[in-house]
Amino acid sequence: MLEFYFSYRGVLKRLRDGALGAEMDRIAGHFFSLGYKQASAKLYLSRIARFSRFAAAHCGSRPIGEAIVDSYLCTFTTDSPRIAAVSALQRARRVVPERFIALTPIVVDDPDAPLLSSFSDYLSRVRGLEPRSRAGVLLGARRFLDWLRHRHPGQDLEALTAEHVLAAVEYRLSLSATSGTRTAAISHIRTFLRFLHWAGHHEQDLAPVVPRTPYWRLAHLPPRLSWDDVRRAIDAIGKATPIDLRDRAVLLLLATTGIRNGELRALQLRDIDWRTGEVFVRRTKGKRDRVAPLMEETGAALADYILRARPKVDSQHLFLSFTPPVGPFKYASSVSRIVRKRLQHGGIELGRVGGAHLLRHSLATQLVGRRRPINEVADLLGHQSINTTALYVKVAASQLAEVALPFPGGAA
Template identity: 80%
Template sequence: MLDFYFSYRGVLKRLRSGALGGEMDRFAEHFFSLGYKQASAKIYLSRIARFSQFAATRSGPMPIHQDVIDSYLSTFITDTPRIGAVSALGHAWRVAPERFIISFPSEEAHPDAPLLAYFSDYLHRVRGLEPKTREGVLLGGRRFLDWFRHHHLGQDLEALTAEQVLAAVEHRLSLSATSSSRAAATSHIRTFLRFLYWAGHHRQDLACVVPRTPSWRMAHLPPRLAWDDVRQAIDAIGATTPVDIRDRAVLLLLATTGIRNGELRAIRLKDIDWRTGEVFVRRTKGKRDRVVPLLEETGAALADYILRARPKVDSPYLFLSFAPPLRPFKCASPVSRIVRKRLRHGGVELGRVAGAHLLRHSLATQLVRQRRPINEVADLLGHRSINTTALYVKVAASQLAEVALPFPGDAA
């Protein structure tokens, strides 16, 4: 596979020499399977070969130790080539881990790492929280511990008092700008204190002393776009490049089904039922699978993406990144960037909230204005409670006026 990137015999001989020379063809196949451009793959292979020759002078063909890697990285004077070498060695380790003996520090040696790991396991196994929710609660617990260690150095958690808890809460609230972030901060502290009591790290459940901050979720209108603006942004996307074709399919699927960012990233090719015009949405936020309708225009955009634009890689997921390595979107940021970019190009003015959820709010608002039954909207969005969907009823001001009762004593 190495001769796909290099043709000169002398170069191939040099690349296949060194401590990792026998693995170079595997490395080349690795970059090819990930969809790296030929020029990028050649750079990575050259970096690995350079380290391979250095390691041969230190350790020979035996497994490469951490001190050899550290010695090699210390030869770089500036940061840019060192960062490139670290990236290349990361690929080499993932492909041939048996050739390395490397120790990776966990949690950057955080002093409370064992306790936080136990807390994370508690959130998963006892509370049954999803990874994204777990991440936020765990961060809240870490921040509480950081504050406690900083202000009460050397004190054990068993000696934690209610006054100290209130001081920590006051500190966190001073850093929160909105009612929702204040409510989340106090909720995370409350959960962590319950864990300390449950795990036997404190003899009292101090969660009861944490005040509840008011957060009226029905007090504000949800961020949303006019449906004409959504339509304008979608129509502004061309169909000349693979990226355009993919982005148009992404926006149409989000705007016409109301699925969440994570649900879109989890869709697989087999989840689309072309005959019935439906998309199977896996394990949603409410921990239930559901089916959403696939409109004709959206189905045509998806078919165009799959047939003409989707990278030819072995992946079961529908949407893939075009930047190497070619793979599914691993987090929410790429999808949010696509939405923001396309809305801006369509001339839509964006506020603070602009992502997949903005299109979800916009669809729900449009359906309510079309007088669709509220339970039908709830089923489409995957809400477990009708009260969650009731948030969108407030935007239908004209319909609310129709059901308003006459004012008492009105002569009319």
């Protein structure tokens, strides 16, 4: 496999020397299978080969210990090459872990680990929360336990009282800056207390003790862009490079279907029904599959991306990252960066909100402004409750003016 990247016999011989020499072809195959660019793969292989020769001089053919790795990294006097070497060695460890002596994990005694593990299982199996939502509630529970241990060291959960709960709530509220974070923090404490009673850790359900904080969901306007702004940003994307074709398809799909960031990242090739012009959105936030219409322009952009730009790798995900290792987007921030970059290139000034959800808000606002039935908008967005969609009615100023009552004493 090394011959795919290097042609000179002397270079190939040097690459196959050293402690990792017998595994270098396997490592090269790993880079090839992940779609690394040839220049990037050659750079990584050269760095790994340099370490391989160093390790051979210090440990021969024996498994490579951490002392050898540390000694090698100490040969670098500046940060940049040291960081590059660490990155290369991480990839070598991933492919040939048997050639390295495994690190002995440091076990940190966490007294709350069994309880939080049981709580996580409760949130998953009983409450049916998704991993991201579950992580937020678990963090709230850990903060509650940390507060309890700091303020009342050595106290068992069985001795928890309403006074303790109210004091913990007061402390959490003092650290929250917005009504949304306050509501979330209080909800997490309430959920944890309900679990303690359900699991038998406390004989009394203390959840009703937690006060409710005022939070008016419809008190603000959703961040949104006009369709002219969205259109200008999409038209500003060229078609010269594969990245341009992918980003154009991403923005068009977000702007015309209103799908969420996670839903877009989860889309697979089989989810596009070209004959009926539909996008099948699986396992949504509300745990229901739904179908979104595929507009003609969006379908054409998707076809252009799939046929001309999509990397030829063994992945069924629709949208792929072009940065090695080539594969599906793992994080929401990757898609958000694409959206922000393209909107800014289109001359749109963005505040704190500027990711995929901004396009979702903009589509909903546009549809309401065009007098589409509110239940139709709710179905498109995948809202379980019509009250969630009602937020967008507030931005339809012309329609609200029509239902305003006449001023008392004014002209009829």
